[in-house]
Amino acid sequence: MTVTDTQPAPPPTRPVIAARAVDVVKTHGRGEAAVRALDSASVTIPAGDFTAVMGPSGSGKSTLIHTLAGLDDIDSGQVFVGDTDLGALSERGRTLLRRERLGFVFQAFNLIPALTAAENIALPLTLAGKRPDPAWTDELVHMLGLQTRLDHRPAQLSGGQQQRVAVGRALIARPELVFADEPTGNLDSRAGAALLTFLRDATRSFGQTIVMVTHDPVAAAYADRVVFLADGRIVDELTGPTAETVLARLARLDVSRRDEPVGA
Ligand SMILES: Nc1ncnc2c1ncn2[C@@H]1O[C@H](COP(=O)(O)OP(=O)(O)OP(=O)(O)O)[C@@H](O)[C@H]1O
Numbered sequence: 001m002t003v004t005d006t007q008p009a010p011p012p013t014r015p016v017i018a019a020r021a022v023d024v025v026k027t028h029g030r031g032e033a034a035v036r037a038l039d040s041a042s043v044t045i046p047a048g049d050f051t052a053v054m055g056p057s058g059s060g061k062s063t064l065i066h067t068l069a070g071l072d073d074i075d076s077g078q079v080f081v082g083d084t085d086l087g088a089l090s091e092r093g094r095t096l097l098r099r100e101r102l103g104f105v106f107q108a109f110n111l112i113p114a115l116t117a118a119e120n121i122a123l124p125l126t127l128a129g130k131r132p133d134p135a136w137t138d139e140l141v142h143m144l145g146l147q148t149r150l151d152h153r154p155a156q157l158s159g160g161q162q163q164r165v166a167v168g169r170a171l172i173a174r175p176e177l178v179f180a181d182e183p184t185g186n187l188d189s190r191a192g193a194a195l196l197t198f199l200r201d202a203t204r205s206f207g208q209t210i211v212m213v214t215h216d217p218v219a220a221a222y223a224d225r226v227v228f229l230a231d232g233r234i235v236d237e238l239t240g241p242t243a244e245t246v247l248a249r250l251a252r253l254d255v256s257r258r259d260e261p262v263g264a
Pocket residue numbers: 028029035036037055056057058059060061062063064
């Protein structure tokens with residue numbers, strides 16, 4: 001039975017499920033250097049939720065969000081963004097899907113140095129030849145607290161401000177889904193807290209769906225749900241996390257990995 005058999009009809013443009021990975025296997029490299037980064041990984045990302053992805057280094061977190069975003073080809077399994085099966089799209093189709101339906105925030109802010117904050121935020125629309133919606137741009141800039149920084153170039157902004165510009169850029173085109181890979185990794189704890197509060201508020205106030213990879217239990221506690229990866233599989237999940245409950249699950253994960261026989 002599929003989800004749509006049991007749920008009320010979703011709004012026309014936003015499905016109830018924002019993205020889904022089904023039994024995804026992904027190998028990086030070839031031959032002796034081959035690494036199975038995802039080993040039959042399945043996960044569902046509900047629309048409007050803030051989901052954190054956690055797990056030990058090398059467990060496949062970045063690979064999972066790259067495959068959900070259609071950035072990586074997969075060996076087998078299926079990936080859906082909304083109702084769209086990424087496997088049925090051409091390379092160009094996936095590029096268009098990313099441009100039109102997804103947003104990205106990275107640990108390194110990846111802003112264009114020669115452009116002002118306002119121009120960096122508007123970039124996805126500029127590239128797509130679309131006009132910004134002034135009311136939405138204004139709301140976003142206010143929520144991000146960037147009103148007085150719009151004419152500044154990245155080098156004239158603090159790390160926290162640069163990352164808020166990057167978040168503005170990710171949200172300006174109102175994507176269905178935003179992927180954030182360690183977005184607070186280069187921020188001090190105060191700037192990190194401000195950014196995470198904004199991300200959480202974005203899910204509450206305008207239903208933004210966010211998937212965030214993090215190593216930090218405090219950051220994960222801002223999410224609605226945490227999914228835990230180990231050895232390329234989703235092994236656990238936690239709803240309504242706190243830093244303490246996340247830490248306890250991570251510790252349990254470590255213990256169960258240590259208990260595995262060598263070579264298993
Ligand atoms: N391009 C690549 N070529 C070869 N191996 C890769 C490549 N990218 C990732 N891997 C390997 O795949 C596995 C999963 O990597 P991935 O980056 O998804 O893990 P991660 O959980 O995000 O790690 P981290 O927390 O350290 O960032 C690791 O063993 C990694 O070394």
